[in-house]
Amino acid sequence: MHKMKSYLLVMVLIISIFANAITGQADPFATVQEKLDGITVEEKKVLEQFFIIIQEIDVMESEEExxxxxxxxxxxxxxxxxxxxxxxxxxxxxxxxGLEQVLKSYQRMGPVSYIGIILESDSLSSLIRRINILRDLARNTGxxxxxxxxxxxxxxxxxxxxxxxxxxxxxxxxxxxxxxEKANTLKVDLEELISSxxxxxxxxxxxxTSMQIAWDEAKTMFSKIAENFSKIVNESNISPEELNLSFSANGIKSVxxxxxxxxxxxxxxxxxxxVIDFQSEKIRIELPKWNLNLSGKFIIDGEHTLIFQAEEGSFYDMKLENGSIEELFKDRQMVLDLLPYLGNNATIKSVKIGEDFMELIIGWSLF
Incomplete structure (x- = not known):
């Protein structure tokens, strides 16, 4: 019975998706925004509960894969x-x-035969040759x-x-x-909640259905966004003045x-x-087109690279679960490789985020 309900829910969602595609839905984000504009506070609370379950189902299905x-x-x-x-x-x-045959040959010869072979030598050269043969035979056996x-x-x-x-x-x-089992249980729970x-x-x-379509689209597009973000250092020209370099007790400081x-x-x-928003000890990344917001921090990876580590997020003001955030970054991280500006002799020692700025402490080596 549970499996049948799960199957029916999936079929309804699939039919809805195809129906939206046929009717010419080009922008799932605009559709979601249009629907949410007229929703009440209580309705949004219910929808948030459902969206959490959808996220859990997505995570479980990704885990299955x-x-x-x-x-x-x-x-x-x-x-x-x-x-x-x-x-x-x-x-x-x-x-x-092969070893068995060699050992059988030794057994047939007997221990005395080794001495006999040596004593039967009729010349010094024959003696040396026979000794070498015995040595080679022993070595090969070993x-x-x-x-x-x-x-x-x-x-x-x-x-x-x-x-x-x-x-x-x-x-x-x-x-x-x-x-x-967990994914199927969640699907049944979702269907029962909706039916209630x-x-x-x-x-x-x-x-x-609209939220699911928009969320799937956001996950697909986010990998490309992360890739493009990772290219901004190489494709831009930051002046020395914009780096705000100065000396400090711990090394060179850049703000x-x-x-x-x-x-x-x-x-x-x-x-x-x-849009990047540097806040006290936190970075907020806003993607208004998708109503997707993430907040977290930069962590140092290697000598020249910073990686954005998301800690919280929301989609249309609905909280993203940890598993959903991980899904966003599954294929691509948001990376800032500062090597073009720091050079091979520099190493990022620390990174600090403050209101409207990012402070780097850089170690410098002449060799």
Whole structure:
């Protein structure tokens, strides 16, 4: 019964999406904004509850995809290991058989025969040659023993790896089953909540369909926005005056104004009117076209790079769950590589965000 309800909900959403596409919906963000403009406070609270569930479903479905991909990769590794083990077993048996034949030959000769071989030499050169032959025979036997042992160790290592991968596969399969169960439960919960609204259920379902379309579009486009943001340093010319360089007790200090960054961003057509707002110990990134806002901080990655780490976010003033924020940055991080301005001899030691500015402390080396 639950599965049937989940199926019906998904089908309704899919039909709604296609219906919107057929009727010429070109801008899902404008549609959502138009709908939200006339919504009451109480209605928005209900919609926010539903949107949280939608986000959780999205996260679970992404988790399903991730785990399924891991399972596929582990299965490939298992097949590769099984083929290697099969070849190594054949090689191991062949070397064992070769060693067995050599040892049988030694056994037939007996220990006295070594002395006999040497004493039967009829000249000094014959004696030396026979001694060398015996030495080579002993050395080759030793090498063969080593190779047999090496093959055995490789075989055992790969069998251990195979056992580990099989266990890993079983663990991931359990995780996948749990993710599927949770996603299906959430879908059923969502459908039951909508159904409980009685006559208003179609009203809210329409809102949710529009929100889902807009959110999916935002996730798809955000990766491109993050990529373009990461290019702004290389494609801009910041003057020394704009870097505001000075000496401090900890190194060279650079204070970059919020306006400087926003001026650079405003010249990039692909950044969709992005606005950076430096606040006390926090960075706020606004994307008005999508009604998407994120806040967080820059963390230092390596010697010259800053990465934006989002901590909070909202979409049409509705809170984004942590999993949804992670989804936004799944394919691309927002990166500022300051190497073109700092040079190879400089290292970012610290970054501080204040009202309307970003302060960097830079270490400098002459060598």
């Amino acid at each position: 991730r785990i399924a991909q891991e399972i596929a990769e582990i299965n490939d590794d298992i097949k590769t290991l099984e083929n290697e083990i099969s070849l190594q077993e054949e090689e191991y048996k062949a070397k064992q058989n 090498e063969l023993l080593d190779k047999v042992e090496e093959s055995k160790n490789k075989l055992m290592d790969n069998k251990d790896k195979l056992k580990y991968n099989i266990q890993l596969l079983e663990d991931r399969q359990r995780e996948l089953d749990e993710a599927l 609204l009685g006559e208003e259920k179609e009203y809210y379902r329409d809102y949710l 970059i104004k919020e306006d400087t960054i926003n001026d650079i961003i405003s010249k990039e057509a692909d950044l969709e009117e992005m």
